[in-house]
Amino acid sequence: MIKQYLLSPGPTMVPERVLLRMAHPMIHHRTPQFSAIFAETKQMLEALYQTDNDALMLASSGTGAMEAAVTNLCAPGDTLIFVNGGKFGERWGKIAARHGINAVEIKVAWGDAVAIDDVQAALNAHPDAKGVFVQASETSTTTEHPIREIAALTAKIDGCVTVVDAITALGVIDMPMDAWGLDVVISGSQKALMLPPGLATIALSEKAWELIAATKGCHGFYFDLAAERKNQRKGKDTTAWTPAAALIIGLNEVLKMIEEEGLQNLFTRHQTLAEATRAGVTALDMRLVSNAPAASTTGAFVPDGVDGAAFIKYLRDSMGVTFAGGQDHLTGKILRIAHLGYYDAFDVTIAMSAIEMALERFGYPVAMGAGVAAAQRVLVNRVPRAVL
Amino acid sequence: MIKQYLLSPGPTMVPERVLLRMAHPMIHHRTPQFSAIFAETKQMLEALYQTDNDALMLASSGTGAMEAAVTNLCAPGDTLIFVNGGKFGERWGKIAARHGINAVEIKVAWGDAVAIDDVQAALNAHPDAKGVFVQASETSTTTEHPIREIAALTAKIDGCVTVVDAITALGVIDMPMDAWGLDVVISGSQKALMLPPGLATIALSEKAWELIAATKGCHGFYFDLAAERKNQRKGKDTTAWTPAAALIIGLNEVLKMIEEEGLQNLFTRHQTLAEATRAGVTALDMRLVSNAPAASTTGAFVPDGVDGAAFIKYLRDSMGVTFAGGQDHLTGKILRIAHLGYYDAFDVTIAMSAIEMALERFGYPVAMGAGVAAAQRVLVNRVPRAVL
Numbered sequence: 001m002i003k004q005y006l007l008s009p010g011p012t013m014v015p016e017r018v019l020l021r022m023a024h025p026m027i028h029h030r031t032p033q034f035s036a037i038f039a040e041t042k043q044m045l046e047a048l049y050q051t052d053n054d055a056l057m058l059a060s061s062g063t064g065a066m067e068a069a070v071t072n073l074c075a076p077g078d079t080l081i082f083v084n085g086g087k088f089g090e091r092w093g094k095i096a097a098r099h100g101i102n103a104v105e106i107k108v109a110w111g112d113a114v115a116i117d118d119v120q121a122a123l124n125a126h127p128d129a130k131g132v133f134v135q136a137s138e139t140s141t142t143t144e145h146p147i148r149e150i151a152a153l154t155a156k157i158d159g160c161v162t163v164v165d166a167i168t169a170l171g172v173i174d175m176p177m178d179a180w181g182l183d184v185v186i187s188g189s190q191k192a193l194m195l196p197p198g199l200a201t202i203a204l205s206e207k208a209w210e211l212i213a214a215t216k217g218c219h220g221f222y223f224d225l226a227a228e229r230k231n232q233r234k235g236k237d238t239t240a241w242t243p244a245a246a247l248i249i250g251l252n253e254v255l256k257m258i259e260e261e262g263l264q265n266l267f268t269r270h271q272t273l274a275e276a277t278r279a280g281v282t283a284l285d286m287r288l289v290s291n292a293p294a295a296s297t298t299g300a301f302v303p304d305g306v307d308g309a310a311f312i313k314y315l316r317d318s319m320g321v322t323f324a325g326g327q328d329h330l331t332g333k334i335l336r337i338a339h340l341g342y343y344d345a346f347d348v349t350i351a352m353s354a355i356e357m358a359l360e361r362f363g364y365p366v367a368m369g370a371g372v373a374a375a376q377r378v379l380v381n382r383v384p385r386a387v388l
Numbered sequence: 389m390i391k392q393y394l395l396s397p398g399p400t401m402v403p404e405r406v407l408l409r410m411a412h413p414m415i416h417h418r419t420p421q422f423s424a425i426f427a428e429t430k431q432m433l434e435a436l437y438q439t440d441n442d443a444l445m446l447a448s449s450g451t452g453a454m455e456a457a458v459t460n461l462c463a464p465g466d467t468l469i470f471v472n473g474g475k476f477g478e479r480w481g482k483i484a485a486r487h488g489i490n491a492v493e494i495k496v497a498w499g500d501a502v503a504i505d506d507v508q509a510a511l512n513a514h515p516d517a518k519g520v521f522v523q524a525s526e527t528s529t530t531t532e533h534p535i536r537e538i539a540a541l542t543a544k545i546d547g548c549v550t551v552v553d554a555i556t557a558l559g560v561i562d563m564p565m566d567a568w569g570l571d572v573v574i575s576g577s578q579k580a581l582m583l584p585p586g587l588a589t590i591a592l593s594e595k596a597w598e599l600i601a602a603t604k605g606c607h608g609f610y611f612d613l614a615a616e617r618k619n620q621r622k623g624k625d626t627t628a629w630t631p632a633a634a635l636i637i638g639l640n641e642v643l644k645m646i647e648e649e650g651l652q653n654l655f656t657r658h659q660t661l662a663e664a665t666r667a668g669v670t671a672l673d674m675r676l677v678s679n680a681p682a683a684s685t686t687g688a689f690v691p692d693g694v695d696g697a698a699f700i701k702y703l704r705d706s707m708g709v710t711f712a713g714g715q716d717h718l719t720g721k722i723l724r725i726a727h728l729g730y731y732d733a734f735d736v737t738i739a740m741s742a743i744e745m746a747l748e749r750f751g752y753p754v755a756m757g758a759g760v761a762a763a764q765r766v767l768v769n770r771v772p773r774a775v776l
């Protein structure tokens with residue numbers, strides 16, 4: 001009997017009460033009964049977004065919502081600027097290329113946050129750009145980009161918006177959409193929203209809606225944001241196409257949990273878990289991947305001589321602890337330890353304990369308990385848990 | 389305490405063992421553990437499709453898969469032929485128009501099946517058409533179209549395929565994809581696949597793949613079928629984008645149930661339930677909507693003087709029995725009684741019983757038990773159930 005621990009940055013663990021809520025018998029999505037759940041869920045989702053705008057739900061993965069943002073805001077031949085500091089940043093460019101949109105790349109070294117001066121320079125060089133497309137948290141390098149500062153730049157430019165992939169940031173860090181002037185914010189169900197994958201969310205500012213209305217070209221059919229807004233608005237409370245109903249019902253339960261916790265507690269918890277994890281891996285002499293580490297996931301280099309891919313496989317198959325590895329040139333070199341969503345102090349303990357024992361098994365000398373101890377020193381006074 | 393019965397043509401009832409399987413803790417989709425489930429599910433899905441081709445799974449509703457078929461097979465400026473005999477047929481035209489594709493409509497009266505001569509005439513008039521797009525079962529009118537005969541026509545034409553929306557037909561009627569030469573067959577999770585919505589499936593013949601390869605233009609990014617085929621093929625066993633993992637795990641359980649039942653029993657059961665339901669409503673003097681009634685759902689006109697919308701609302705809110713109503717000019721005039729998926733003899737009994745009692749409450753004289761009795765006369769000798 002090996003218990004399973006899912007400590008990857010998506011999918012993340014789904015709370016028991018959410019799994020059970022979703023296991024209730026199915027209800028029809030074109031009924032007042034579902035619409036009532038939908039309306040309540042949407043309102044709570046908008047509270048999490050910290051926005052007065054509509055937060056829309058799409059039956060797709062986050063990539064679908066990314067494509068929706070690109071194709072609804074930009075017509076073929078238009079220009080957009082995107083920050084490429086990892087696998088997800090790179091995706092903006094691929095989506096734009098597929099649709100004949102001119103994508104201006106701001107290339108950033110993996111592990112670095114984008115320099116705000118580089119964004120300003122790109123905006124200066126491309127005054128016709130429809131927007132800056134960026135990740136709040138670039139999951140492949142566990143790095144946070146300065147989205148607030150970017151939004152302040154585009155706020156000064158007519159017809160230019162800031163589009164944020166917040167798939168591993170919404171519900172993790174305090175990123176008030178309206179207060180910061182973020183125009184488009186995207187998330188996905190299988191991250192801090194603590195659900196299985198298959199539901200994406202997207203909220204847009206009035207400035208973004210005006211840009212969409214003025215954009216000639218193909219908005220797509222399945223990903224037609226204006227059609228979704230028309231259907232999902234308060235009072236109508238439905239979706240243009242058949243919704244991922246079970247996930248929306250699960251999201252209702254998730255957002256009640258978040259309401260019970262309180263937004264500030266939610267952000268503090270994630271910050272604390274991130275600091276504890278960084279302290280833990282640092283104590284084990286594992287160097288951080290990022291110079292601007294995200295609160296969602298900690299990336300750390302495995303020690304020289306350890307095969308990262310084999311290390312992760314051993315942790316998963318022999319110890320029951322699933323982490324993520326690295327992608328592209330970081331393949332086999334890093335470990336990514338998630339701490340977002342349904343994750344608390346003892347999950348950090350498990351992560352550190354598993355890494356220590358696995359390092360020992362891989363012949364890498366480690367002071368048993370050093371990572372756990374360092375994490376605990378961060379956690380002990382800060383986590384509101386009766387047993388500590 | 390009012391028990392709830394979901395007798396609508398999607399979403400349909402989800403079997404208890406499927407709900408519970410999906411309530412298991414989440415697993416990571418980029419692991420050998422998930423790939424093993426994925427590969428087994430795909431193989432069983434292809435058995436249900438009765439095809440040696442790949443049956444692909446997409447994280448979207450069925451509409452997403454319909455758009456994928458259109459945009460992967462046709463470039464802007466291309467021509468397609470579509471059968472419009474209801475709300476879902478109409479959708480082919482809307483999708484094509486959105487993408488600048490020339491859509492030739494074969495208009496069919498609601499409730500009629502398309503005449504095969506009309507399809508032949510359209511093919512003669514448009515020798516450049518990339519395909520005929522049609523519903524196997526047009527759910528809005530509860531009508532079956534002659535997909536086998538249509539496929540026989542396009543089989544003779546190079547570069548022209550038959551694309552079938554089988555969203556309420558796959559797993560209901562015997563429609564062997566390869567034997568009938570169907571080129572593209574689409575389905576969705578919340579119908580006979582007995583799952584919550586959010587997963588679409590699509591299988592394509594070699595002829596369709598060749599057409600896709602030869603099609604210049606925008607294949608979309610999220611709905612890129614060639615990319616999905618590359619990832620989902622045997623041995624790779626993954627998806628291009630994050631999959632709707634919980635639904636795929638649920639589908640694994642569903643397909644095991646279908647395997648246990650056997651395909652011929654599955655089709656016979658649906659046929660029997662459909663015949664029983666038709667007999668029941670006919671005994672209540674409710675006229676069938678369709679001249680070629682589908683095995684998935686029975687559409688029947690409510691008696692003159694009964695407000696169909698109020699009737700359906702009463703059945704749902706006061707009796708706990710959810711049927712579907714009519715759309716467009718059939719709004720308020722018809723009742724659609726589903727009998728697909730997790731549905732057996734006593735669900736027909738419930739449907740008839742509820743309709744009879746509701747008719748009585750609406751002041752329409754009805755011989756109590758007449759519909760139930762007529763249905764039972766069909767069911768009694770044909771349903772393999774120990775208690776009968």
